[in-house]
Amino acid sequence: MIFYLLKRLLLVVPIALSVTVVCFSLVYLAPGDPLSAILPSDASAELIEKLKKDYGLDKPVPVQYAIWLGRALIGDLGTSIATGRPVTSEIGRAISNTLVLAFFGSLIGFALGVSFGTLAGYRQGSWIDKGVTAIAVAGVSVPHYWLGMVLVIIFSVILGALPAMGAGPSGGWAWDFEHMKYVLLPAITISVIPTAIVTRTVRALVADILGREFVTALRAKGLTDRGVFAHVVKNAAPTSLAVMGVQLGYLMGGSILVETVFSWPGTGFLLNTAIFQRDIPLLQGTILVLALFFVGLNLVVDLVQTALDPRIRRA
Amino acid sequence: MKKLFLKTLAVAALFAATAVSAQTVLRIGMTAADIPATTSQPDSGFEGNRFTGLTLFDALTSWDLSSADKPSTVIPGLAESWAVDAKDKTKWLFKLRKGAKFHDGTDFNADAAVFNFEKVLAKDKPHYDARLVAQTLPRMPTLTGARKVDDYTIEVSTSEPDAFLPINLTNLFMASPAAWAKAKSWAEFAKAPVGSGPWKFVRLVPRERLELEKYAEYWNRPRVPRTDRMVLLPMPEANTRVAALLSGQVDWIEAPPADAIAQLRSKGFQITNNPYPHTWPWQLNVSPGSPLADKKVRQALQLAVDRDGLRQLLGSNAIPAKGVVFEGHPWFGSPKLDVKYDKAAAQKLLAEAGYGPGKPLKIKVQISASGSGQMQPIGMNEYIQQQLKDVNVDVEFDVLVWETLFNNWRLGAKDPAARGASAINVSFAWQDPFFGFARFYDSRMVAPRSVNWGYIQNPELDKLVADARGSFDVKARDAALAKLHERVVEDSYFLFWVHDTGPRALSPKVKGFVQAKNWFQDFSPVTVQ
Numbered sequence: 001m002i003f004y005l006l007k008r009l010l011l012v013v014p015i016a017l018s019v020t021v022v023c024f025s026l027v028y029l030a031p032g033d034p035l036s037a038i039l040p041s042d043a044s045a046e047l048i049e050k051l052k053k054d055y056g057l058d059k060p061v062p063v064q065y066a067i068w069l070g071r072a073l074i075g076d077l078g079t080s081i082a083t084g085r086p087v088t089s090e091i092g093r094a095i096s097n098t099l100v101l102a103f104f105g106s107l108i109g110f111a112l113g114v115s116f117g118t119l120a121g122y123r124q125g126s127w128i129d130k131g132v133t134a135i136a137v138a139g140v141s142v143p144h145y146w147l148g149m150v151l152v153i154i155f156s157v158i159l160g161a162l163p164a165m166g167a168g169p170s171g172g173w174a175w176d177f178e179h180m181k182y183v184l185l186p187a188i189t190i191s192v193i194p195t196a197i198v199t200r201t202v203r204a205l206v207a208d209i210l211g212r213e214f215v216t217a218l219r220a221k222g223l224t225d226r227g228v229f230a231h232v233v234k235n236a237a238p239t240s241l242a243v244m245g246v247q248l249g250y251l252m253g254g255s256i257l258v259e260t261v262f263s264w265p266g267t268g269f270l271l272n273t274a275i276f277q278r279d280i281p282l283l284q285g286t287i288l289v290l291a292l293f294f295v296g297l298n299l300v301v302d303l304v305q306t307a308l309d310p311r312i313r314r315a
Numbered sequence: 316m317k318k319l320f321l322k323t324l325a326v327a328a329l330f331a332a333t334a335v336s337a338q339t340v341l342r343i344g345m346t347a348a349d350i351p352a353t354t355s356q357p358d359s360g361f362e363g364n365r366f367t368g369l370t371l372f373d374a375l376t377s378w379d380l381s382s383a384d385k386p387s388t389v390i391p392g393l394a395e396s397w398a399v400d401a402k403d404k405t406k407w408l409f410k411l412r413k414g415a416k417f418h419d420g421t422d423f424n425a426d427a428a429v430f431n432f433e434k435v436l437a438k439d440k441p442h443y444d445a446r447l448v449a450q451t452l453p454r455m456p457t458l459t460g461a462r463k464v465d466d467y468t469i470e471v472s473t474s475e476p477d478a479f480l481p482i483n484l485t486n487l488f489m490a491s492p493a494a495w496a497k498a499k500s501w502a503e504f505a506k507a508p509v510g511s512g513p514w515k516f517v518r519l520v521p522r523e524r525l526e527l528e529k530y531a532e533y534w535n536r537p538r539v540p541r542t543d544r545m546v547l548l549p550m551p552e553a554n555t556r557v558a559a560l561l562s563g564q565v566d567w568i569e570a571p572p573a574d575a576i577a578q579l580r581s582k583g584f585q586i587t588n589n590p591y592p593h594t595w596p597w598q599l600n601v602s603p604g605s606p607l608a609d610k611k612v613r614q615a616l617q618l619a620v621d622r623d624g625l626r627q628l629l630g631s632n633a634i635p636a637k638g639v640v641f642e643g644h645p646w647f648g649s650p651k652l653d654v655k656y657d658k659a660a661a662q663k664l665l666a667e668a669g670y671g672p673g674k675p676l677k678i679k680v681q682i683s684a685s686g687s688g689q690m691q692p693i694g695m696n697e698y699i700q701q702q703l704k705d706v707n708v709d710v711e712f713d714v715l716v717w718e719t720l721f722n723n724w725r726l727g728a729k730d731p732a733a734r735g736a737s738a739i740n741v742s743f744a745w746q747d748p749f750f751g752f753a754r755f756y757d758s759r760m761v762a763p764r765s766v767n768w769g770y771i772q773n774p775e776l777d778k779l780v781a782d783a784r785g786s787f788d789v790k791a792r793d794a795a796l797a798k799l800h801e802r803v804v805e806d807s808y809f810l811f812w813v814h815d816t817g818p819r820a821l822s823p824k825v826k827g828f829v830q831a832k833n834w835f836q837d838f839s840p841v842t843v844q
Contacts (some may be wrong), residue, residue, distance in 0.1 A: 084501065
């Protein structure tokens with residue numbers, strides 16, 4: 001197990017390095033001037049050149065990459081060109097908000113997904129199965145931002161029951177009922193895709209496992225339905241966990257559209273601003289942290305899967 | 316005794332609670348995605364100046380925002396008066412206001428004023444900052460220095476005689492030097508900014524909210540805010556702003572989308588708008604070889620489009636443009652060319668220039684799909700394209716990302732990035748004569764030095780710009796600008812399509828707002844009932 005762990009950890013290094021190269025070069029492929037975040041339209045060519053020098057943007061791109069990577073390794077992702085604030089603090093604040101949203105989104109998504117999937121798997125071919133499948137198809141097909149707007153119209157504008165935007169009554173998150181009201185609509189919106197994907201995965205797994213010979217054997221041995229269910233869960237868990245891990249990764253990356261629709265100050269909202277302002281240090285830092293987060297999460301899921309299913313370790 | 320004390324305490328607490336609950340709060344949904352910089356030199360264009368410039372800070376000169384009818388003019392701010400040196404017109408004396416204090420209680424005086432010039436000019440000073448330079452100097456290109464004459468007088472110098480300086484200086488905000496000394500950097504200062512404006516800083520949550528409270532000791536007594544607190548919330552998505560207003564989360568939103576205005580009105584919300592110094596044009600390439608180098612062709616295009624249709628397309632949130640500035644403005648003058656829809660005249664001029672059904676004029680225009688101040692560029696440009704087709708003008712669009720279009724604007728029509736375009740569609744602000752005229756018509760401003768994109772190199776225009784810049788009496792300056800305006804309309808270096816009217820939607824509870832004909836607005840008279 002230790003050897004496997006070390007091997008997986010070592011694999012993370014080249015992946016992380018590739019991530020840094022990709023995210024550093026990606027932003028240079030996009031059109032526009034990185035200084036447009038702070039320069040008004042009327043800035044003269046001389047002033048633009050002067051500021052490029054001040055910000056180190058006159059150096060060759062590989063040199064800029066080396067400097068950036070060196071700083072990133074010690075946790076310094078630079079300063080946002082647009083706001084002048086440290087990128088790490090900007091990302092820290094945004095990630096904490098996105099984590100709150102991802103937590104509630106995944107809570108809703110996984111709870112509904114597992115329940116619907118199990119129900120449909122047990123009732124294959126029934127109207128329940130057909131209904132659940134319809135919900136799952138709708139879930140992956142419906143545009144996020146559209147659903148968000150519809151929920152806002154119903155619950156905020158017409159019913160006046162929930163806030164339309166923001167992360168709390170006075171900015172920032174706190175664990176109380178007042179703040180819960182703010183997270184509900186964006187969390188429901190963001191949970192739709194994980195609900196659908198987890199539903200489909202769990203349904204397929206449960207249906208498959210129920211058809212296996214060992215389940216027939218368990219039943220023949222006189223095991224109760226509850227006992228059989230425990231075996232089904234244990235067998236379905238590794239794959240379901242992997243899928244949920246990936247979905248959690250997506251949710252933690254934040255959704256640019258959902259966070260923008262709800263003005264939720266998370267990583268998606270941050271990325272949206274950074275892209276439109278061409279705030280390169282902020283863009284690079286955010287993409288890097290999110291990508292590494294995703295890599296880390298996959299590693300954790302792999303390790304948990306391995307712990308749950310010894311066959312993976314042996315393979 | 317103890318009982319009496321407790322009773323008194325309880326009554327005091329009740330009064331305090333009542334006072335807190337009676338506080339009035341104005342909550343505004345901005346279009347910006349973040350709180351504009353609070354460093355004293357805001358970013359986010361003029362929306363930044365509107366919300367974190369003129370609220371927290373004052374400048375030496377200011378805009379009169381008290382009228383919805385008259386064009387705004389420059390009035391004294393922290394400077395009570397100013398005058399150019401009669402012998403050396405690159406030197407100005409500014410007499411500063413006595414008794415104005417920053418929110419931290421320190422005095423505004425000549426040292427404080429010079430400190431604020433140094434932050435963007437003096438490289439050897441610790442408070443000099445490249446970001447502040449970027450936000451400031453493009454708006455005052457001739458500014459070179461400032462020095463203290465006495466405690467309440469400073470001398471400001473420019474690289475050449477420049478009558479526009481008092482207007483430019485509305486963009487240089489005065490921050491408290493004492494607060495900066497404590498913060499030691501502008502990034503730290505921005506966390507708790509201290510100015511002398513009508514609103515004091517309370518709290519900033521980046522990307523979420525800025526809370527301000529009224530500065531009861533503000534030197535300009537009529538402009539002490541009538542609302543206790545103001546909360547600014549970034550909401551870049553237009554539909555989110557509308558939903559927040561409809562659900563009562565905010566009392567005021569900037570730029571409601573045109574298709575939501577009827578619904579908002581029907582629910583009792585107030586829609587305010589007023590033309591302001593914004594023009595949505597096509598800027599033409601008049602360099603030799605361009606089909607638009609011919610004045611007759613440019614004038615023909617000017618007359619070939621019915622701007623009322625554009626206004627309808629925009630839900631009436633625009634007025635047809637007849638020049639850089641709107642009619643009635645002191646800089647409008649009396650142009651010989653009446654910019655209006657006259658298809659027959661347009662066809663005649665095109666025929667004289669050699670174009671007609673057998674030989675259509677073909678032009679390419681670089682446009683964006685969206686962008687700050689760009690209104691609804693695709694729909695509007697397609698409307699113009701259809702109208703021009705009627706007079707045998709084939710328009711091809713090169714649609715670019717807003718940032719790219721912006722870059723190309725700076726590069727000029729001869730740059731390969733222009734890809735042979737005959738025109739570019741970039742909206743602009745003109746409340747300052749440098750923005751509205753000098754940067755476009757002065758031959759020294761040819762791209763890439765500034766945004767004379769179409770290579771206008773006309774000695775007569777240079778002279779008119781110089782005349783305006785050298786007219787230090789306000790009336791003479793306005794007259795010189797009117798002359799310049801008459802000429803640029805007649806020569807049609809730009810096709811002037813519409814001026815935006817800056818719609819805002821306000822809750823019925825909001826009273827007292829006067830929407831000035833300006834990019835900036837005064838929140839002081841606003842009350843929330």
